[in-house]
Amino acid sequence: MNELTVSKPPLPWWAAGILLGLVQVLAIGLAKPLGVSTQFVVADAKIIKQIAPEYAQNHPLISNEKYQKFGYGWWLDVGLVIGAFLAAILIRRWKLKATTVWWQQNHGPSILTRLIAGCCGGFIILLGARFAHGCTSGQFASGWAQLSLSAVPFTITMFGFGILTAFLVYPKTPTIDK
Amino acid sequence: MSPQITGLIIGGLFGAALVLAALADPDKIIGTLRLKDFHAMRTIAVFVLVGMLGTWILEMAGLAHFSVKPAAIISVLIGGALLGIGFGLTGFCPGTGLACAASGRIDALITVLGMFLGALAFILIYPSIVAPIDNIANYGKTTLPQITNMPKALWVIPIFLLGSIILFLTRPKK
Numbered sequence: 001m002n003e004l005t006v007s008k009p010p011l012p013w014w015a016a017g018i019l020l021g022l023v024q025v026l027a028i029g030l031a032k033p034l035g036v037s038t039q040f041v042v043a044d045a046k047i048i049k050q051i052a053p054e055y056a057q058n059h060p061l062i063s064n065e066k067y068q069k070f071g072y073g074w075w076l077d078v079g080l081v082i083g084a085f086l087a088a089i090l091i092r093r094w095k096l097k098a099t100t101v102w103w104q105q106n107h108g109p110s111i112l113t114r115l116i117a118g119c120c121g122g123f124i125i126l127l128g129a130r131f132a133h134g135c136t137s138g139q140f141a142s143g144w145a146q147l148s149l150s151a152v153p154f155t156i157t158m159f160g161f162g163i164l165t166a167f168l169v170y171p172k173t174p175t176i177d178k
Numbered sequence: 179m180s181p182q183i184t185g186l187i188i189g190g191l192f193g194a195a196l197v198l199a200a201l202a203d204p205d206k207i208i209g210t211l212r213l214k215d216f217h218a219m220r221t222i223a224v225f226v227l228v229g230m231l232g233t234w235i236l237e238m239a240g241l242a243h244f245s246v247k248p249a250a251i252i253s254v255l256i257g258g259a260l261l262g263i264g265f266g267l268t269g270f271c272p273g274t275g276l277a278c279a280a281s282g283r284i285d286a287l288i289t290v291l292g293m294f295l296g297a298l299a300f301i302l303i304y305p306s307i308v309a310p311i312d313n314i315a316n317y318g319k320t321t322l323p324q325i326t327n328m329p330k331a332l333w334v335i336p337i338f339l340l341g342s343i344i345l346f347l348t349r350p351k352k
Contacts, residue, residue: 006209009200013217014345016199017224023195024225025232027188031181032245034192036273040297048301061304072181079189080273081280084202087194088281098284100269102208111285118268118285122275122292123299125264129272130300131308132257133247136271137192139254141222142245145229147322147333149249157258158265159211165266166211174205176215178350 006101006176010091024145031072033145035138037129039077042067105174132158193277199225202277204269204285211266220345227341234334249317253308 009016027034045062048055056062088094099114107113129135132154134143140158143151179187196202199221209215210222236242265271270278270289278286300308323330 006205006215009203009206009217011198011200013220014224016195016201016221018228019195020192020199020201020221020225021228021232023188023191024229025236026191028229028233028243029236029241030179030188030243031184032243034188034273035245036271036276037293037297040272040293041301044294044297044301059301059305060309062301070182072185075182075185076189076192077276079186079191080193080196081189081276082186083190083193083195084197084277085193085280086190087197091198093197094282096282096284100208100285101205102212102269114285115288118270118289119292119295121264121268121270122289123264123296124260125268125271125275125289126293126296127300128257128260128262128264128296130257130297131260131311132254133250135261135273136265137273139247139258141225141229143247144226145233146244146246147230147330148246149317149320149322149325150247150251150254152322153249153251153254154258157255158262161259161262162211162266163213165263166208169267170208170212173212173214176209178215178217 004101004105004174006174008177010093020141024141028142028145033138033142034076035073035134035142036077036080037126037135037138038066039074040126041130042070042074101174102170106170106172192273193280196274196277197281202274202281204274204278204283207265207269207274211269216348216350223341223345227338230334231338234330237330246319246321248312248319250312251315251317253312253314256311 024034045067098111103114132139139154140151143154200206201218201221206215206218210218233242268289270286272293275286275289279290323333
């Protein structure tokens with residue numbers, strides 16, 4: 001198998017989906033639906049409070065109590081990092097990588113272009129997620145679990161623009177090991 | 179259990195599940211958005227269907243903790259579009275970006291750095307741009323059963339059955 005092949009996933013789609021669905025049910029049963037992106041604002045708010053306490057105090061968003069404390073949501077993100085790390089080690093998929101098969105297939109071996117795209121992508125991902133009151137977890141997955149009205153417009157633009165962008169950025173398809 | 183411990187446990191399971199499900203694999207996400215590799219799309223569909231059915235059962239048992247987001251239609255449309263562009267460019271979203279960074283991906287680590295900058299930009303433009311847009315066409319924290327005035331069962335059962343049938347009929351053949 002050559003290097004430019006997308007590797008086989010560890011679990012079949014149905015088992016993977018059931019596992020994620022059960023984690024969601026557990027979260028809603030014990031505390032609150034899954035959500036990830038709010039804590040990026042919490043972390044930045046903590047730093048702003050150190051550098052510019054007056055600005056933070058008068059800010060209509062980050063002066064809110066929700067952005068002042070490391071609670072359930074913060075520890076969920078910390079747990080996510082630890083859980084992903086341990087799972088990757090356990091199934092022997094922890095590996096230093098800096099680019100993807102799809103990126104190399106379309107844009108060559110340069111890691112620098114991938115990293116620049118990553119940084120810009122991360123910027124609009126989080127800006128968009130907070131604009132939308134949630135990301136793929138909090139707005140899409142948890143939104144549909146609760147049948148929120150907000151999940152409908154979110155799903156349309158997220159997948160619509162996601163598919164459009166992927167078609168523009170990745171026209172060439174690599175080999176995929178299913 | 180304290181909320182911190184609960185968060186840590188649920189987050190740990192979620193992070194492990196994202197890795198096992200290969201959603202924390204940008205190649206699988208791009209394959210799905212390019213409509214060439216449906217593993218991630220099918221996984222996400224099952225995730226949503228099981229979450230929806232389970233939440234409905236929890237609610238009937240009086241055990242569900244809801245947190246419905248406000249339906250601010252314009253900001254949700256704009257935010258979804260921005261997130262979608264970043265998602266289609268990188269193959270990461272906030273959760274899978276963190277999970278990928280934890281499994282050795284430098285590109286994910288840089289993407290997460292970009293996310294912290296995006297959060298900063300959000301804070302800076304919130305008073306002047308985000309807050310006013312958020313007030314346009316904002317229907318509040320409402321759900322589909324509430325706005326259609328229908329029992330939840332009439333939403334959950336048809337979506338679950340239809341979704342399951344479609345997934346079954348289109349299942350990949352070996």
